[in-house]
Amino acid sequence: xxxxxxxxxxxxxxxxxxxxxxxxxxxxxxxxxxxxxxxxxxxxxxxxxxxxxxxxxxxxxxxxxxxxxxxxxxx
Numbered sequence: 570x571x572x573x574x575x576x577x578x579x580x581x582x583x584x585x586x587x588x589x590x591x592x593x594x595x596x597x598x599x600x601x602x603x604x605x606x607x608x609x610x611x612x613x614x615x616x617x618x619x620x621x622x623x624x625x626x627x628x629x630x631x632x633x634x635x636x637x638x639x640x641x642x643x644x
Contacts, residue, residue: 585630
């Protein structure tokens with residue numbers, strides 16, 4: 570599964586990295602959400618490959634996002 574974060578619309582609320590810190594984290598430079606390095610897709614901080622066992626955690630984070638900028642592609 571692929572996860573994408575629209576970092577340009579992120580409001581740095583922290584809900585995603587608090588809900589699923591194993592997959593999401595705050596970027597120390599710009600404070601926006603990013604994918605933890607271990608799961609990044611091609612080194613892109615706003616895209617990642619989501620292991621099946623983390624899907625509930627990541628889905629919860631996406632649902633909690635107040636600006637709905639996290640997309641999980643299950644295809």
